[in-house]
Amino acid sequence: MHKTETIHARGNPRTITRADLDHYASKLKNWGRWGEDDEIGTLNFVTPDMVVRAAQLVRTGQRFSLGLPYDQKGPQTGGFGRLNPIHLMRRSGVDGAAGLRDEAGLRGADDWIIMPMQSSTHWDALSHIFFDNHMYNGYPITDVSSDGARRCGIEKTKDKFIGRGVLLDVARALGVDELEPGFPITNDLLDDVADRQGVAVGRGDFLMVRTGMMESRLQAGTWGDYAGGDAPGLAFETAEWLHAKEVAAVAVDTFGCEVRPNNSPGFFQPWHWIVIPIMGLTMGENFFLKDLADSCAADGRYDFLFTAPALIVTGSVSGPINPIAIK
Amino acid sequence: MHKTETIHARGNPRTITRADLDHYASKLKNWGRWGEDDEIGTLNFVTPDMVVRAAQLVRTGQRFSLGLPYDQKGPQTGGFGRLNPIHLMRRSGVDGAAGLRDEAGLRGADDWIIMPMQSSTHWDALSHIFFDNHMYNGYPITDVSSDGARRCGIEKTKDKFIGRGVLLDVARALGVDELEPGFPITNDLLDDVADRQGVAVGRGDFLMVRTGMMESRLQAGTWGDYAGGDAPGLAFETAEWLHAKEVAAVAVDTFGCEVRPNNSPGFFQPWHWIVIPIMGLTMGENFFLKDLADSCAADGRYDFLFTAPALIVTGSVSGPINPIAIK
Amino acid sequence: MHKTETIHARGNPRTITRADLDHYASKLKNWGRWGEDDEIGTLNFVTPDMVVRAAQLVRTGQRFSLGLPYDQKGPQTGGFGRLNPIHLMRRSGVDGAAGLRDEAGLRGADDWIIMPMQSSTHWDALSHIFFDNHMYNGYPITDVSSDGARRCGIEKTKDKFIGRGVLLDVARALGVDELEPGFPITNDLLDDVADRQGVAVGRGDFLMVRTGMMESRLQAGTWGDYAGGDAPGLAFETAEWLHAKEVAAVAVDTFGCEVRPNNSPGFFQPWHWIVIPIMGLTMGENFFLKDLADSCAADGRYDFLFTAPALIVTGSVSGPINPIAIK
């Protein structure tokens, strides 16, 4: 990654403090913007006409799954209590081969899954992260208890994750396979990449940002410290950029979207503090962007129809997905 | 349901025997049709140009979720070893309120789900049902073991569930809120409903058939014997109709798509025997069709863009989904 | 149950109020009794010499399991978020029969369990119930979070559930198969039964009280409202009796040990409020006492060696067990 020095010069070396969190919390707060009872935040930006226009982006019929498999080969290592999905059979074909299903008149197979909702490609629901004692729209933090999320559960978004998708392929724009851990993607860089790609990011868009990190780890055959370790990603300041652009949601091909470490002693993932509870902006993590990015680079089209409806798990603070881009 | 007598006259009172299964198995078999290594069957009918045309059906930007919530209020009662989804928290807001996350520098919530893959709205993967000792395309039944499905796992379909959706609202066409349990939807009836609706079902379509059963049970506030009991649904003979139409997949607002009982002593769900392992046709179960059906009745348009990508669970014989119709 | 009227006359019809809870909390509190760091409460009553004497009760070598099976036939119906245990295979014999394990050089079977710790026969750990904002010994309620129990987890008791067991067979003493729901077992009745049986309950004993309820439901083949519904059981006042007797633990053949309802408007299970957090007395629920009780009635010996070590689940608020009585 020969351009690193130049790139780092773009970064934000300033230490992020509680005052910065409070400043952004004040400046970027969307509480009440869509009513006192709103539970979906920036997904409100998406209007029916945007969906119609997004569908018109479908020209070749190419479909790309942006999901990582849900299985034991996933990136989790136990941090945050997250493990990789556990898949167990309840009935199987070999039962049938042994004649054990014939009395029932049908040879079939059934299975179970046991998993953290955050184990692979997923949306963070707005109930996933809190700012002090509140979640998005001012709901009290105690609305998320052992009973699940009374407010801002993922089920509230069930028909919302459809619209125009835009990919900003930062790694490719910078001529590298992957951005290095700790590399901050700044506002200027996002603008630059959009310019180079000839695409504009705007209101109601589902923005995907590619760092190349996931592909690198998949290629290496080992996740290393992917789960919660240092990573390239969105700089703290991009909260402001995303707020200005009025995107509907943002997703990255890393574990946590934002750059790590984020130069914020005492605060883990300061960007999370702002984006989810203050702005009500849904973020997607562990997106697999390789195939889509290759296609975009090939045809020069970086926008597409995007659908990523989360499984409707009542009261969940997260939503497992198999996101699809359609060109 | 005053039209019942007439309706039943359309039904097929003939007993379905092993000879019928063998006859259909011979007549409708798609093994090898898409190559010896194929694992997705009739999803192959969908071509990129169909996707492009399907996207052009989006005119108003209305979006409908066809998914039932994944929670303890679901229809499962233990049959087939299926229970309703179990949702447990690993971190919560009240932990944060108690100050237990501040050392970590972030107040967040995480959760788990434990569930049968077939517990709510889902696709049956082609590895879900067997005909004697084989699954679709002639793969041995022993390819589905305690290790999961080596062949025809749901992960093979990850970018395939996108295309033109068509709704046949049988209950509405017959002027009833719901078809009664045991009511068989025949080939003629499917044709009639399509005619009345002014829509044609064809190659590569994702067909949804509405019986009204789910809505009736939701309205009643009790599932009764919805899970595996008697139900209206597709008659055995519709396997032939679906084969002729070359649909990509079929989904119903019931537990098992086909009529129950299906007049087949000794064989449970004879239509399943044919549709999945012989034809390689994916079926969707427990679809929530009310809102979509109301819209279709209102605007007279029964086709739309349909996306229902299953969660990519490696080796799974089923795929939980939140299907979306976009008009 | 012809003796009911007489029996009810023994009951305590007085309404239990917050003042009663506070009175008992003040009177029966064992906080600090075994040191500020104690986490096992009345299990401290058991001394090594008691264990030696308990072992001397073994005279015939008869062994009785007091456990209910852990399976889908259990009593849970979803209340308190409790379901019956889910048992799933990870490897099976039929896999082996299909030749799928031969490459590994060994045909074996493995399995999983998914269950509430309280789903069948279990001890309530002292972290299971709180009095206002505290648990036993004054530990703050917030020591039990999504991370589990920091204090009074069941693992702290790992070598403690061994000693003299005593059975008080109340149903048999009263000449009935089962006490009826709502029937309160009072202090006098406990004394009477002990007298009739010729057994004394004392310091460090593991006391089992038989109502006959579980056997009745097992015989009926349906649990009815066993899980959380009305039940015979220990009257509120028995907290005082148990405190005076200095028993190590108490167990009953019902879902919740205490009589339900317990005549305490606004307070669910008032006896629980006192026994666990105030007294630090471990209670056992869903004990299967039939075989042991039959033996005791036959030989007139109501005390025995008792062992019921809980599975060492770190931070758990409950302990699944297979309790054993040895005579």
Add this chain to the structure above:
Amino acid sequence: MHKTETIHARGNPRTITRADLDHYASKLKNWGRWGEDDEIGTLNFVTPDMVVRAAQLVRTGQRFSLGLPYDQKGPQTGGFGRLNPIHLMRRSGVDGAAGLRDEAGLRGADDWIIMPMQSSTHWDALSHIFFDNHMYNGYPITDVSSDGARRCGIEKTKDKFIGRGVLLDVARALGVDELEPGFPITNDLLDDVADRQGVAVGRGDFLMVRTGMMESRLQAGTWGDYAGGDAPGLAFETAEWLHAKEVAAVAVDTFGCEVRPNNSPGFFQPWHWIVIPIMGLTMGENFFLKDLADSCAADGRYDFLFTAPALIVTGSVSGPINPIAIK
């Protein structure tokens, strides 16, 4: 471990072949020994009088838990599909602190566990390992399917794991902290250790064999390849010794009891092939023997009352336990 060379000279360097398996299968087979319907094998050796005599071994009242905690710090790494136990809360104290339980009238906590039955200290049920197409007593391998074990499930043993325990502390006898991986414990060595300890192993005993391996890994703070890697343990020939001694069960402080590797190309764990399905001898794995061993060394008494009743999980091929030794 300075005595290694001498020790290895005692080992059995001969390659174990299929002929050896067949020879032992023929010579040591206990099928039918306790009737055609027997499902507990060598546990039948334990008679009531043995239990009485075992109880008489209790002289000081000391109690030792031989269980490893069930938690995320356990030894599992995914091999055989085994993971460490997952503990999740369903209700917690912090919920109570937030006032969320007061409407219910009781502040309580509930929790769940999700785990392989083999994840920590456990018995292997006789349905756990097969010899070709059979399990113990000639039951067909297909009796263990996705539905669980129809025969020889752990529930059949519910009142059997009580009797005289004997510890053979091989590591201590050889003057080492731990036997090294690959070190075979031979018949002669077992006899030698018993002699040195002044204890006789006989019919109906529950034999524990200490290698020191678990303690070493616990002390190191890392399990390394404990789960399924090379380990000291019982040599193949000890099947014959255990058969002759007529022990009720055998347990070791390692992952798999037998020495690994066991010099048996093509056969994984050849001792397992014989001991469980041929002899019907239950084995215990991952026993924590440190505290007990220290006590035995101190007082020179190597036998004691032993109880280790498995959780009654219907149809399970394994039994989680918290074994207890009482002296």
